[in-house]
Amino acid sequence: VYKERNLIAHIRRLAFASAVKSVAQGIGDDCAILRPAPGYELLITTDLFVENVHFRPAWHPAASVGHRCLTRGLSDIAAMGGEPLACFLSLGLPEDSSQTEVTQKQVTQKWINGFLKGLLSLAKRHKVQLAGGDISSARQVTADIVVIGQTPAGKAILRSGASPGNRIYVTGALGGSAAILKQLYAGKPIKPTRSNTHFYPVPRLEVGAWLRKRATAMIDLSDGLSVDLAHICKESQVAALITAKLIPIAKGANLELALHGGEDYELLFTAPRRTKIPGQIAGVKITEIGEIRNPADYSSAIQILGQNGKAKPLAQRGWEHFRKKR
Numbered sequence: 001v002y003k004e005r006n007l008i009a010h011i012r013r014l015a016f017a018s019a020v021k022s023v024a025q026g027i028g029d030d031c032a033i034l035r036p037a038p039g040y041e042l043l044i045t046t047d048l049f050v051e052n053v054h055f056r057p058a059w060h061p062a063a064s065v066g067h068r069c070l071t072r073g074l075s076d077i078a079a080m081g082g083e084p085l086a087c088f089l090s091l092g093l094p095e096d097s098s099q100t101e102v103t104q105k106q107v108t109q110k111w112i113n114g115f116l117k118g119l120l121s122l123a124k125r126h127k128v129q130l131a132g133g134d135i136s137s138a139r140q141v142t143a144d145i146v147v148i149g150q151t152p153a154g155k156a157i158l159r160s161g162a163s164p165g166n167r168i169y170v171t172g173a174l175g176g177s178a179a180i181l182k183q184l185y186a187g188k189p190i191k192p193t194r195s196n197t198h199f200y201p202v203p204r205l206e207v208g209a210w211l212r213k214r215a216t217a218m219i220d221l222s223d224g225l226s227v228d229l230a231h232i233c234k235e236s237q238v239a240a241l242i243t244a245k246l247i248p249i250a251k252g253a254n255l256e257l258a259l260h261g262g263e264d265y266e267l268l269f270t271a272p273r274r275t276k277i278p279g280q281i282a283g284v285k286i287t288e289i290g291e292i293r294n295p296a297d298y299s300s301a302i303q304i305l306g307q308n309g310k311a312k313p314l315a316q317r318g319w320e321h322f323r324k325k326r
């Protein structure tokens with residue numbers, strides 16, 4: 001199957017193709033050495049990707065899995081208003097060809113190459129160096145990704161900064177990834193093209209960095225609007241009122257998917273009413289969808305104003321909702 005030492009040498013060659021100056025020492029020593037800019041703090045995020053939980057080999061090409069894996073980490077850095085510096089990848093790979101769909105198809109080396117290509121081309125695009133990691137045998141393909149980023153000290157945008165009167169905004173359009181997933185579950189063949197944001201989501205790093213001086217709270221939409229807005233409400237100890245007809249719905253999706261579908265990797269943020277937020281940031285559409293309210297006014301944290309002009313509580317049904325259908 002794969003030869004661990006050869007694979008490490010291969011990954012090392014690929015990693016140095018995107019060497020950046022914030023990494024003083026990359027792959028090849030006991031530790032990596034990172035050099036954040038003076039006066040900056042480090043941001044660290046980790047994500048675990050597991051075959052048949054986070055991706056399915058039958059649905060997701062290897063390059064898409066690598067891309068989605070790194071997007072998840074980059075999107076978290078974006079959600080803090082940070083810039084990414086380096087990533088670390090630990091891979092668990094099956095050795096016995098009977099164990100997983102990936103190896104059943106006899107594509108292990110090809111699969112790994114595709115995975116690395118997907119991950120590293122996204123890394124290169126955002127000047128993030130692969131600075132270390134590990135490889136082990138495992139029952140199923142498992143990828144653990146760590147992304148390190150930086151922000152000026154004390155300037156990261158937290159989930160806890162929203163206050164009553166702040167406007168609520170989202171980037172892009174919502175529900176697109178869940179709409180594709182729904183079709184995949186229904187057995188529809190979907191072409192995994194580069195422009196399809198389910199397979200190749202775009203981390204909103206430029207938008208996140210632009211918002212660092214303007215947003216009061218921010219989170220990336222990985223679990224779905226209803227769940228992620230609830231995180232802001234909980235951490236900020238506020239309530240929220242959103243308006244159904246203002247929510248930007250992705251092509252092929254509907255309001256339900258836009259509210260509860262996960263993995264769009266758009267940004268959800270709040271800003272004071274007086275702060276001017278343009279309709280577009282770095283070429284990405286920005287939509288105001290509601291307002292942060294005083295929690296004392298509401299029985300539940302999030303209310304949604306429907307087409308009938310009446311507000312009702314919005315249930316938190318995120319990504320888990322889709323997972324249970326498996």
Ligand SMILES: [Mg+2]
Pocket residue numbers: 075076079219220222
């Ligand atoms: Mg996140």
